[in-house]
Amino acid sequence: MSEAVLSEQTKRVSYGDTRAKVLKLFNLGDTAFHILTKSCAVAVLVLLGGVIVSLIHGSAPALREFGLGFLTSQSWNPVTEKFGAAPAIYGTLVTSFIALLIAAPMGFGIAVFLTELCPYQLRRPVGIAVELLAGIPSIIYGIWGMFVLAPFLQEHVQPGLIAAFAGVPWLENVFSGPPYGIGIATASIILAIMILPLVSSISRDVFETVPPVLKEAAYGVGCTRWEVMRRIVAPYTGVGLVGGIMLALGRALGETMAVTFVIGNAHKISPSILGPGTTISATIANEFTEADGALYTSSLIALGLLLFVITFFVLAASRLLLARIQRQEGR
Incomplete structure (x- = not known):
């Protein structure tokens, strides 16, 4: 096999490896972005739920005492x-x-x-x-x-x-x-x-x-x-x-x-x-x-x-x- 063919094959393999690495980095970035945004959304729900639970727990004695x-x-x-x-x-x-x-x-x-x-x-x-x-x-x-x-x-x-x-x-x-x-x-x-x-x-x-x-x-x-x-x-x-x-x-x-x-x-x-x-x-x-x-x-x-x-x-x-x-x- 000639040196030109080997060089071309080497370039293709190198290009393929580089492209795979870039795609892998993109996937990692997308995954991290998805986790970050999802965590923010879940944090809002957790905070809201915490406020509701705290209000219900704190008001329970008064609601039990006076009712409607x-x-x-x-x-x-x-x-x-x-x-x-x-x-x-x-x-x-x-x-x-x-x-x-x-x-x-x-x-x-x-x-x-x-x-x-x-x-x-x-x-x-x-x-x-x-x-x-x-x-x-x-x-x-x-x-x-x-x-x-x-x-x-x-x-x-x-x-x-x-x-x-x-x-x-x-x-x-x-x-x-x-x-x-x-x-x-x-x-x-x-x-x-x-x-x-x-x-x-x-x-x-x-x-x-x-x-x-x-x-x-x-x-x-x-x-x-x-x-x-x-x-x-x-x-x-x-x-x-x-x-x-x-x-x-x-x-x-x-x-x-x-x-x-x-x-x-x-x-x-x-x-x-x-x-x-x-x-x-x-x-x-x-x-x-x-x-x-x-x-x-x-x-x-x-x-x-x-x-x-x-x-x-x-x-x-x-x-x-x-x-x-x-x-x-x-x-």
């Missing part, structure tokens, strides 16, 4: 060790709902202005200014709400609301009572300001995903700007808008310090949104360091478990709603 009555009782007396979660649940849901009613339309309006109406040179500065609201610590919102917003509402807004709705069925109870300044309405306004950047930022981002050709075609056939937003942009971005609202709702449900400053921290259910109340997170923040009995501590942990369950159901409902919207779009 813990959900409906308005009593919260550490002296007699009688605890109920109804006022905290009511305050959490009402403040979050009112905050969403305020923040969602404002956030959508800001997003429409930034994407459709605002001069191009001002879009970035205005957008940054709105997003800066999200960087303010919650305790700063609480201090501002206590010393600025609450006195303003007490002197200039709440007396007018009480007088305006006096004698109006149902609304008279919603806007009744002395003008405390602090209360559920004040806490809802603070929450609305806190979640406003989240709603507006997500809405602006999803509005910008609409293909310009769709809007230009609508304008070309004579649609007004309102008709374009209603019939083109809103249907195209419906999933993203709902997702942003649910994220904002999740933030509102769990907010603690800002609400603690301005809600009044009263363990009672009042039909008036001007009256003081409490939330689950505010109750835990106020009283956990003072809980000196096993049943007292367990009741506070049970409140944390309830907040976890409420948040879980809100997120589950949002996923179902998003899935339904996607199915309708597919049709």
